[in-house]
């Protein structure tokens with residue numbers, strides 16, 4: 515089946531009727547990841563201004579080669595790798611069909627990465643990226659792009675699996691998409707630090723089915739130590755939704771075991787999580803400006819990126835509906851809600867994680883007073 519996406523035309527396997535995740539037999543293609551790919555192309559465009567020396571791009575899990583073809587069309591020097599022989603043939607044909615040069619490699623990407631260094635490495639695996647991240651950080655020069663689709667382990671819904679994969683304890687809270695992102699980022703920055711590299715997220719976003727993040731690398735033990743200082747723990751009350759956080763790789767021994775606000779015993783600890791910024795707002799604005807109308811998901815991508823760029827930089831968001839449920843009051847519109855918080859003098863923004871997500875530095879009683887006047 516022929517498919518046009520972002521100005522290139524590629525062959526992909528036939529879709530199964532109603533397929534939402536990947537196509538049927540044969541080489542993998544997921545039409546629902548178009549937004550992810552449009553943002554990737556915009557990141558590659560914006561990144562060239564930030565780091566003009568970044569020229570080579572490894573599409574590490576190429577499948578049809580759609581990412582590699584689109585990156586080649588942007589002028590990157592592309593290598594497409596896959597372990598699947600059919601995928602490699604399809605990626606080669608798709609590069610040729612679009613008159614793009616590129617190297618196609620029938621290799622396990624872990625082996626390839628230990629032989630060759632790339633400026634940008636893009637990991638887009640099935641499920642968790644963990645089996646590939648050591649090789650990626652050890653052998654990328656500038657930027658590592660990572661997709662993870664194992665959202666249940668990451669956000670704590672499948673907690674044991676999350677602990678095994680990510681070396682952190684995630685908890686299933688009402689901000690689970692952000693828990694997933696911060697669990698992933700924690701594992702990624704710790705992996706980079708093993709190679710004396712600081713990995714800093716310059717753009718990240720989460721949707722129901724995946725987490726996507728772009729980490730810029732800086733060499734040096736001191737820079738890596740600085741990044742590790744951004745790790746820490748979130749403490750969360752399952753009853754009143756109060757939460758706090760603390761920095762450090764060791765959680766404070768005297769941390770409360772009951773909620774300091776409502777005395778509930780259902781007071782959870784999660785971590786070590788990434789507590790630092792999930793994006794560089796100025797870069798995300800450049801990424802936003804690099805989206806063009808030829809992209810099929812331009813509208814959603816622009817909305818997503820402006821929200822990410824404007825998001826208050828705090829480690830957890832709130833779900834407005836959950837709070838109103840707690841208050842036994844009918845919810846009001848999100849924009850009005852956020853303006854009431856601001857009018858009361860609190861920092862507050864919407865957050866990209868879902869339509870009812872917002873961030874603020876106000877406590878829950880302060881929010882209640884600001885929006886309900888009680």
Ligand SMILES: C[S@@+](CC[C@H](N)C(=O)[O-])C[C@H]1O[C@@H](n2cnc3c(N)ncnc32)[C@H](O)[C@@H]1O
Nearest residue numbers: 542544575576577596597598622623638639640
């Ligand atoms: C989710 S698909 C990639 C989708 C593609 N990037 C896209 O945007 O449509 C994952 C691909 O990774 C390949 N793969 C799995 N393990 C690999 C490995 N160790 N090295 C290289 N490719 C691998 C699979 O054959 C599969 O084609």
Ligand SMILES: [Zn+2]
Nearest residue numbers: 751754773776
């Ligand atoms: Zn509480």
